[in-house]
Amino acid sequence: MKTYDIAALPGDGVGKEVVSSAIEVIGALSDVHGGLAFRFTEFPWNCDYYMEHETMMPPDAMKTLAQFEGVFLGAVGNPAIVPDHVSLWGMLIKIRREFELSINMRPAKKVRGIESPLVNPKSFDLVVVRENSEGEYSEVGGRIHRGADEMAIQNAIFTRKATERAIRFAFELAGKRNKHVTSATKSNGIYHSMPFWDEVFTEVAKEYPDIESRSNHIDALAAFFVTKPYDFDVIVASNLFGDVLTDIGSAIMGSIGIAPSANINLSGKYPSMFEPVHGSAPDIAGKGVANPIGQIWTAKLMLDHFGEEELGRELLTIIEDATEAGIKTPDIGGRSTTAEVTEEICSRIRKKG
Amino acid sequence: MKTYDIAALPGDGVGKEVVSSAIEVIGALSDVHGGLAFRFTEFPWNCDYYMEHETMMPPDAMKTLAQFEGVFLGAVGNPAIVPDHVSLWGMLIKIRREFELSINMRPAKKVRGIESPLVNPKSFDLVVVRENSEGEYSEVGGRIHRGADEMAIQNAIFTRKATERAIRFAFELAGKRNKHVTSATKSNGIYHSMPFWDEVFTEVAKEYPDIESRSNHIDALAAFFVTKPYDFDVIVASNLFGDVLTDIGSAIMGSIGIAPSANINLSGKYPSMFEPVHGSAPDIAGKGVANPIGQIWTAKLMLDHFGEEELGRELLTIIEDATEAGIKTPDIGGRSTTAEVTEEICSRIRKKG
Numbered sequence: 120m121k122t123y124d125i126a127a128l129p130g131d132g133v134g135k136e137v138v139s140s141a142i143e144v145i146g147a148l149s150d151v152h153g154g155l156a157f158r159f160t161e162f163p164w165n166c167d168y169y170m171e172h173e174t175m176m177p178p179d180a181m182k183t184l185a186q187f188e189g190v191f192l193g194a195v196g197n198p199a200i201v202p203d204h205v206s207l208w209g210m211l212i213k214i215r216r217e218f219e220l221s222i223n224m225r226p227a228k229k230v231r232g233i234e235s236p237l238v239n240p241k242s243f244d245l246v247v248v249r250e251n252s253e254g255e256y257s258e259v260g261g262r263i264h265r266g267a268d269e270m271a272i273q274n275a276i277f278t279r280k281a282t283e284r285a286i287r288f289a290f291e292l293a294g295k296r297n298k299h300v301t302s303a304t305k306s307n308g309i310y311h312s313m314p315f316w317d318e319v320f321t322e323v324a325k326e327y328p329d330i331e332s333r334s335n336h337i338d339a340l341a342a343f344f345v346t347k348p349y350d351f352d353v354i355v356a357s358n359l360f361g362d363v364l365t366d367i368g369s370a371i372m373g374s375i376g377i378a379p380s381a382n383i384n385l386s387g388k389y390p391s392m393f394e395p396v397h398g399s400a401p402d403i404a405g406k407g408v409a410n411p412i413g414q415i416w417t418a419k420l421m422l423d424h425f426g427e428e429e430l431g432r433e434l435l436t437i438i439e440d441a442t443e444a445g446i447k448t449p450d451i452g453g454r455s456t457t458a459e460v461t462e463e464i465c466s467r468i469r470k471k472g
Numbered sequence: 473m474k475t476y477d478i479a480a481l482p483g484d485g486v487g488k489e490v491v492s493s494a495i496e497v498i499g500a501l502s503d504v505h506g507g508l509a510f511r512f513t514e515f516p517w518n519c520d521y522y523m524e525h526e527t528m529m530p531p532d533a534m535k536t537l538a539q540f541e542g543v544f545l546g547a548v549g550n551p552a553i554v555p556d557h558v559s560l561w562g563m564l565i566k567i568r569r570e571f572e573l574s575i576n577m578r579p580a581k582k583v584r585g586i587e588s589p590l591v592n593p594k595s596f597d598l599v600v601v602r603e604n605s606e607g608e609y610s611e612v613g614g615r616i617h618r619g620a621d622e623m624a625i626q627n628a629i630f631t632r633k634a635t636e637r638a639i640r641f642a643f644e645l646a647g648k649r650n651k652h653v654t655s656a657t658k659s660n661g662i663y664h665s666m667p668f669w670d671e672v673f674t675e676v677a678k679e680y681p682d683i684e685s686r687s688n689h690i691d692a693l694a695a696f697f698v699t700k701p702y703d704f705d706v707i708v709a710s711n712l713f714g715d716v717l718t719d720i721g722s723a724i725m726g727s728i729g730i731a732p733s734a735n736i737n738l739s740g741k742y743p744s745m746f747e748p749v750h751g752s753a754p755d756i757a758g759k760g761v762a763n764p765i766g767q768i769w770t771a772k773l774m775l776d777h778f779g780e781e782e783l784g785r786e787l788l789t790i791i792e793d794a795t796e797a798g799i800k801t802p803d804i805g806g807r808s809t810t811a812e813v814t815e816e817i818c819s820r821i822r823k824k825g
């Protein structure tokens with residue numbers, strides 16, 4: 120029996136609710152598919168932990184996590200008690216960096232049974248490949264002077280290695296999909312980094328003559344996600360641009376609550392991390408209405424990652440069967456609770472299995 | 473008779489078509505309102521000029537432009553012959569910087585007769601106040617190493633002076649509108665500059681106890697422009713964030729071809745510059761189908777700026793009367809040419825006047 124050892128980090132807010140929900144779903148899947156088991160070990164690291172220990176995670180946390188085959192994360196952040204940049208850089212971004220999770224892969228597609236806010240979404244099915252290790256998210260920089268003369272300097276760092284890696288990943292992925300890559304740039308306004316990004320993109324594109332490619336400035340691209348999302352296959356973007364595009368992607372899907380993401384380690388040295396696009400949503404936490412689909416779909420990406428793609432496809436079909444049957448949380452126009460959606464998906468798995 | 477002396481810079485692509493169209497419209501307005509005249513002086517600076525002179529504008533261009541009361545710009549850029557960062561930094565951004573056009577004001581609203589791509593846009597009416605002098609658009613940075621080790625460093629610079637100025641402008645504007653300001657931040661990911669931005673925002677907000685305020689991360693905010701644009705009044709954003717938000721703003725209005733913008737000088741030392749949000753659109757240039765409304769609405773912002781707000785309101789009403797009557801270019805679902813839309817608006821002005 121193949122057993123996967125996964126570290127579960129529910130984190131803050133709705134993270135706790137949706138992680139436990141997704142673990143139930145994975146349990147049901149393993150039950151009906153003998154020969155497969157997931158063993159989840161939970162760690163209570165979050166903003167409450169910070170209030171008690173003055174750190175988001177204990178000093179040996181990374182060593183502990185490194186022993187697992189995957190990290191399954193809910194959401195991090197509770198700005199009412201810990202500033203966002205402290206909580207996020209102390210946990211989510213720390214794991215992305217230290218485990219060399221250089222790619223953040225985020226699909227967005229029209230889901231059966233969920234209405235898009237767009238009049239004409241047709242059926243879109245795209246994947247954003249987000250550079251996940253550097254770029255605009257950087258601790259390099261600082262402040263100088265005080266008072267009226269104060270200023271903050273923020274450095275964005277773009278290495279050829281990481282840029283090429285993300286772009287090449289996008290072309291490889293497009294090769295298995297619809298053979299089209301769009302690069303998110305802003306080389307007309309961002310003077311040094313983006314012309315560099317464009318150069319690397321042009322070079323890598325030449326290695327893939329069978330794959331079509333184009334570049335769009337991020338402002339136009341963000342607008343195209345609204346006006347013609349069906350026009351895209353794979354989009355490759357910097358850390359910040361990928362962040363913005365994937366939130367728009369989830370908006371046009373119908374809710375930020377359903378969008379999944381995988382932070383992928385390519386070096387083979389560390390576990391990959393799986394977390395939905397949404398945050399901890401303190402406003403709805405504890406009410407039992409958080410949409411578990413983002414986290415469950417994220418579990419599907421984890422299955423794909425472990426080579427269980429058949430199972431992953433099955434899970435996504437069942438998710439869409441459930442939404443099509445109208446078992447939906449309020450954010451997507453339904454009246455079901457987190458628990459009811461979870462139970463619906465589990466029972467469909469058991470029926471099919 | 474009050475006469476305004478304006479430098480017209482049609483620039484590249486559709487810029488030429490829509491600037492001449494807007495000048496006609498302003499002419500019609502002045503004709504029917506005795507006591508007002510606009511004198512436009514045209515300069516042929518653009519990418520073709522660059523190909524001939526190796527510079528986007530002659531060395532004394534800024535001195536020449538400084539003698540005018542306003543600059544009326546179409547669009548700059550023709551990446552087929554000049555790299556975008558060369559053409560834009562040589563003209564559009566150069567003028568923004570050297571004339572201290574510290575604020576870029578960009579309204580977005582639901583227009584009568586133009587369909588939004590959103591199922592439920594209700595009626596939204598917002599203004600993005602974009603910091604226009606620094607931030608992510610900076611020439612500070614460069615590259616080091618070659619080959620596999622190459623990297624580009626991009627510095628973003630946020631001074632208290634410019635940040636405060638933009639935020640204060642937003643609060644003042646909200647005071648004349650619906651008394652709500654939203655700050656676009658990303659302090660959970662952008663480590664130095666955005667926490668600084670948040671601090672300044674919080675401080676300035678305290679000076680305006682009658683104005684409601686909140687902060688949203690740019691990823692969430694971009695999504696909210698799709699899911700609930702009617703929830704915003706004034707949004708204040710950095711240079712890059714403002715750029716992205718205003719393209720989404722124009723997408724939800726129904727076309728990038730209709731969105732206006734004003735680059736405002738607050739020091740009183742230089743003319744302000746007026747240019748639509750759209751670019752030079754090489755793909756449709758020369759076909760006579762460019763939407764002139766972005767440029768005409770931009771002329772309305774120029775009227776407002778000169779204190780001719782009554783006239784500005786009248787012009788916007790006439791624009792909406794024309795779109796409601798179905799006289800529209802193809803980008804907004806009509807079949808009219810640039811010339812036909814222009815003529816429709818001019819004749820409505822004459823009829824009313």
Ligand SMILES: CC(C)[C@H](C(=O)O)[C@@H](O)C(=O)O
Pocket residue numbers: 307308338560564715749751
């Ligand atoms: C052309 C480009 C440099 C410019 C910008 O990013 O400022 C444009 O997108 C705009 O919004 O005016």
Ligand SMILES: CC(C)[C@H](C(=O)O)[C@@H](O)C(=O)O
Pocket residue numbers: 207211362396398660661691
């Ligand atoms: C919480 C934040 C730091 C994070 C990011 O910007 O990467 C989130 O928005 C995401 O997209 O995973």
